[in-house]
Amino acid sequence: MVGMSPEYSQKRSGAYFTPDDVSATLVAWACRKPTDRMIDPSCGDGQFLALHRNSVGIEQNPISAHQAIERAPGALVHEGDFFTWATETGERFECAAGNPPFIRYQIFKGETRRRALDLCLDLGAKFSGLSSSWAPFLVATAGLLKRGGRMAFVVPAEIGHAPYAAPLLDYLLASFSTVQIIAVRRKLFPGLSEDCWLLYTEGFGGKADAIDLTIVDDFKPTRTPPKATIRVDLDEWRNVWNRRLRPHLLPASVRSLYGSALADPETKRLSEFANVGIGYISGDNDFFHLRPSDAKRLGIPSVFLQPSLRNGRAMPDKQITKATVDAWTKSDDQVLLLRLTRDQELPKAVRHYLDSSAGREARLGYKCRNRAPWYAVPDVQIPDFVMSYMSGRNVNLVRNAAGVSCTNSVHSVRVRDRALASKLLPRWSTPFVRLSCELEGHALGGGMLKLEPREAGRIVFPSAATIGKADDEELEEAIGSMQRWRHYAD
Template sequence: MVAISPEYSQKRSGAYFTPDDVAASLVAWACRRPSDRMIDPSCGDGRFLALHRNSVGIEQNPVSAHAAIARAPGALVHEGDFFTWATETGERFECAAGNPPFIRYQSFKGEMRRRALDLCLDLGARFSGLTSSWAPFLVATAGLLKPGGRMAFVVPAEIGHAPYAAPLLEYLLSSFGTVQIVAVREKLFPSLSEDCWLLYAEGFGGSADTIDMTIADRFVPTKSPPRPTLRIALDEWRDVWNRRLRPYLLPASVRGLYAAALDRPGTHRLSDFAAVGIGYVSGDNSFFHLRPSEAKRLRIPAAFLQPSLRNGRAMPSDRITAATVAGWRSKDDPVLLLRLTRDAALPAPVRDYLDSSAGREARLGYKCRNRAPWYVVPDVQVPDYVMSYMSGRSVNLVRNDAGVTCTNSVHAIRVRDAALAAKLMPSWSSPFVRLSCELEGHALGGGMLKLEPREAGRILFPAPGTAPRSETEELEAAIGSMQRWRHYAD
């Protein structure tokens, strides 16, 4: 057995090999003639290369590279970093196909990321440092095509919502005559939490005036790209939907209702009257959160303890009240944050706790050792509302009547315009606002809906009369559809 370096592990390298029928379809879409030269920028074990004899593959994992050579003996396989190779080569190709590695920005770092982003910038695509690796892979691959070239790739469904998908799509639209997204609801990789769609682009050197989108419940192998379900006007995609494709999974009538609400006086986004942020990061939750019995035993004064909502599971359905906090205390949950300030005089019990073995261990953690003093938890606030960060059937928003603080496992909502909040917040559970949560958020593994703070700020509260009762059934059906796309209702 060949030992695999940790840097080439499946998780670190983002290598999850493509089902044969998907690979065969993508190669058929991209390659029109046997003489077409095809490139796979991250060829893995060579299953794309084996489907088209006149191929070149790049693979950084030496084990996979040798497997590709064995699987596709007629292909040329280069072992090494694709971005280095793409910067140095003068070769150009008629077509490209593959499955780029899905490496999150936390692992897509160092010299590889610098080379990738610099190369993309030279080609006309500007990505932030928070981009995942697959988007630069596609831009760099497109830059190796001959005029008129074609490409067909597996892509994460993030292409429908991630901020870094916007510069990728803008680059593709300005570089290809046709850009098509095939959204597939059933998982292409059943063992992964990641949903995947398909991308096809042709006519390199041209420009597209629409995004073609095909919406399918399941993948069906074909020898040519499927017919588009709709052609998306670029102005609408940019101006109405903030360069996101997920809303186009819904019927045109629902999208029209939502878009019409945007233009009506009296419609507001959550960010118009409230600030959405995350709660505090303690640096060591087990040390900084005490159980009531523990605080009593240690004789920590109540003045240094702040009741805290630790996670979304502890949220009630409507309000956090004194009775809610009393319930946490009666269960002896670790809900008391040790809240110390920089200049406070610390009583002996607090100093003893800070100097205990648990305290000596806590101060060695990354967050604690990089702040001064280490025991002061920053950004502790008392929000007006708290919102679930990841949700199942619906996003939970509760009023904070008890004055608790919260960790970064939920969102902290601070109201700026109390009158507008009082007018709009009662509609939170309405079908329109619940659909807005689905549209502005995005799917996460396990069927969950995730709302980043910037996404939560875009949640739409329609002007009165925007969604009459006659449209309730259609809105509820749309919510159910979005839940099925994120596999919550599967």
């Protein structure tokens, strides 16, 4: 991709080419006979098209489209936007295979996004504003199939947990007689942080009564889709697991224990007694966070300075105390937030700092220039606890005994029901709650566990009856399994 324009860069276009054995396997699953007409909605350099002569490919990148024409001379390759083409074409296909582009919502936007979501809505799938590109690609592709048609695709492992993937799965279940997910633990793309699974559907025009989930450690080429490890009950998937497949990677006994805890009225979720949110967004961390030595040199009064936790790396294990803040100060860390408010009279030293070259540069930043006054950082809170946003072995919950504030690199936890918090939060490090963190959060690249505020609020504190049934050794093994799936414990 040397010389490629920024519009078609690999990261921006979501184009990561598929290992040969994976593409050959997916084409074998999708194509039953040579006369089957196959479509690849994002054909790249023609890797899938070259494996089945009776094929049509669409590719927006002109360089890749030209490569596809050369690589698969028997195929028909259209250069352009797939969603425009899908809206206009009258052609229909027996099967589809490929590796749709994985473009996150921040880049998947504008007219292309509007066309994609409008087409999906017409087909019966309503996606949120946070949907990545691959999910609409699959819905639009399914809409081009003949009755009885099949699809075989590489998909991000986010299909197992992302809220935006649920409308896709609902659509597939309502449109195909078989919906199968092949969860592959070891990476299909070793060079990518993104984990990928495989999707196979057949019987377009039918309706599935379960999700067939196949769980494997390693990908192995096969001529036909592998047998399902389990058939996921749709009521359980929807009502117990909030339309997430990832919990089904665990043994049935662990899922049953967790499900029984959720059904117990004595079980509580974190959101029932505390609010979880992100910390403040300064708009320019280097400008708004001063070292103690710089604050002293500039003569900024302490009344305008608020000790703050800037990131999870600075979090101690148990609690943030005065000794913690003293250690930050002794190390001359950048931990003093310049906390100014609207209509506040500012001393000369503060005004001088705001008008410095660093201040003139900071006020041009997006967040600063869109608030008034630009220097008043909003939503500065003093949480009761801070929680790690991205975690390795364990999610860290730390008592804020020193009254510091925190940036959005960690979560702010503010307790509403102190009696309930005093009863339940000491159980934070127990196996059940740690497993709940794994199940309610989701894997991020590099083996990290990410908990959005909404996910953190779902963390479960089981009833005493559930704790009495729990086998801590089994729960620890389940935690280890989840960490291996996110490649932290590999």
